[in-house]
Amino acid sequence: MKGQKVKTIIALALPVQVILVKWIGSNPLFIEKYYSNGIYPAISRFFRTLLGWIPFSVGDIFYLLLFWLVGKYIYKNWKSIRSKPLLFGKDVLVVLSIAYFAFHLLWGMNYYRLPIEQRFGIQREYGKVELLDFTQYLIHKSNQYQQQITGDSIEPVKIPYSRKEIFEKTGEGYAKFKKTYPDFEYTPSSIKASLFSLPLTYMGYGGYLNPFSNEAQVNGVAPLFRLPVVSGHEIGHQLGYSAEDATNLIGFLVTSQNEDPYFKYAAYSHALSYCLSDLSQKDEKAFKTLWRIVNPGVKKNYKELQEFWAKYENPMEPVFKSIFNTFLKANNQEEGIQSYNSVVGLLISYHDRKGF
Structure with missing residues (x-):
């Protein structure tokens, strides 16, 4: 009793x-x-x-x-x-x-906690002209690093590092980032490939933070050229930033400030994908114009990623996304899963005010 x-x-x-x-x-x-x-x-x-x-x-x-x-x-x-x-x-x-x-x-x-825009002194709002200018900037940077790495504009980028090396280099990126923002100190490290990487893939996720063990988990099956940004994103969660747009911004900043050109390419091409997606919804004609100047090698990397996720599409994926969407909304994230895309405004504002 x-x-x-x-x-x-x-x-x-x-x-x-x-x-x-x-x-x-x-x-x-x-x-x-x-x-x-x-x-x-x-x-x-x-x-x-x-x-x-x-x-x-x-x-x-x-x-x-x-x-x-x-x-x-x-x-x-x-x-x-x-x-x-x-x-x-x-x-x-x-x-x-x-x-x-x-x-x-x-x-x-x-x-x-307070929104990340208050931490960095930035804002979410932006206009179409700002989006166009910033997308062109990201195309230039993505093309630049793709060509620097491969030697031409045709070949896709292949990350030459193991997952362990990517994790270590991500830690180096945070070590550099903390010189500007001391509260982003990341020692000791605890980032790992999830044992559930295949189920995560079928669910459509690139990683997650385990809130009970505080281990940053990444999808170890996904294409490697996405792993630097995903690693930076999940560590951002680990350091206490829960909002998805906030950790998308952190993942980009930490990865783009890394000295390694492969990491810079991963960061700029990832940010570019968000801006191109946003632009395609706001101005399809402008999107098609800018898409033409993206290097074929960059497009091949996007195709590689698209084909990877298409291979694992299944009827349950929308259900998992809906559950996660409900979870986010229940936890003070009003935009739900759409909050991932809110990073566009944060990126534009950060670039305008602080540069990268």
């Missing part, structure tokens, strides 16, 4: 937690000062120190073990679950309550 009372208390704590999170989250300044720049950096460093040296994803192993235990529990207790569904429902609420508490304590409150 005592055990059931404890379960009841934990289960009833869930709605209370939801209300508290929304109430505390309504004060971004408080979150920024006391959580994102207060206790969270210590939490992140602790887990990166504890788990970062392990070559495989401990968080992924935890998820596998959890799924196995849940499956085992349901199999062994199926009769009692059917005969006492309310008790089973209470058990589910207990698990959700504990997970909700751990998620927000270990990482999730970062969803309520």
Whole structure:
């Protein structure tokens, strides 16, 4: 009986937690000062120190073990679950309550911090002329590094590094970035290829941060020329930036400031893909005009990526995207999955005010 009372208390704590999170989250300044720049950096460093040296994803192993235990529990207790569904429902609420508490304590409150434009002194708004000018700039930079690497405008870029080398070079990019922004210090490191890379591919994701183990996970199956930016993006999450447009911006800045030309190409071509997509929706004629001046080698890299994702298309992918979209909206990201594309305005504003 005592055990059931404890379960009841934990289960009833869930709605209370939801209300508290929304109430505390309504004060971004408080979150920024006391959580994102207060206790969270210590939490992140602790887990990166504890788990970062392990070559495989401990968080992924935890998820596998959890799924196995849940499956085992349901199999062994199926009769009692059917005969006492309310008790089973209470058990589910207990698990959700504990997970909700751990998620927000270990990482999730970062969803309520100040927007990154306030951190960098930039804005999201931009006009079509600014978009056209910036897209032309990115085409020039992408063409420049593609030609520098391959020796002509025809051949696609092939990243010559292993995943481990890319992770190390990403860390070097953060070391340089922290000279301008000290709070972006990234030591110790904890970035790994996910054990779920193939499932992630079928779901349409390039990576994720495990909020319970604080391991930055990347899709180890995806084409390597995208990996530098994805690595920078996921580390941005690890350092406490939850919004997808914010970590897209961070991933670009860290990767483009790397001295390595392969990293610079990865950054500029990735940013260019967002701007071209945005331009195609706003002015198709202008898009077609600018598309003609993109080097064939750059286009081949885009085609490589397109063919990669097309190979893994499946009927469930939109379902996974819809679930993630709902998750983002439930966590203070009003644009949902569209927030990835909001990076265009941030990039334009950062370039106009600070340059890169």
